[in-house]
Amino acid sequence: MVSVVLGAENQHLNPVREALRADDGALHRRLLNIRSRAGLAEEISVLRVFDVIVWMDGRDRGLGQRADLGR
Template sequence: MGTWFDEPDPLGPGWPAWDLETALRTLPGIGQTKATKLIARKRPRLYPIWDSVVSQVLGTERAHLNPVREALRAEDRALHHRLESLRKEAGLPEEISALRVFDVIAWMDGKNRGLGERADQER
């Protein structure tokens, strides 16, 4: 069964979730972090969460959908398989997607390294 990250072409305008994020970000008080969290909450297997910490960990300033997609596809889906293994090792149910495991690990790694603290102080 294919997944969103198996799409052959880079994701961009015209892909429904991309367009949804773009539309959400036009609403007052909805920036990239809130928009991606809203989409991720509704579709946990579909969309990675962007925030200042995760973007610093990944080195993706504003957009990270395609870099995350490429990382999950690389080396015959090695990262995706590793995330599924970590989920199992942690005793999490299969309802928790590998993508959510990725989001949490990336965020925790960044916080442990002190990333995002300046951005947090500016909010």
């Protein structure tokens, strides 16, 4: 894994952690609300809800295509 080789294991999660804690947990509460409104079980983590939203947004914008990744 590249992050392990570069000594940056899990560094990409720090901005996510900070965002979830910012503004007295406003993003965390919003994601809880989205999870609830979507009818998802409480076993689905807030981080997973965030992950799916970001993935869907990127997909809708055409990001993540091989050409976008420089391959």
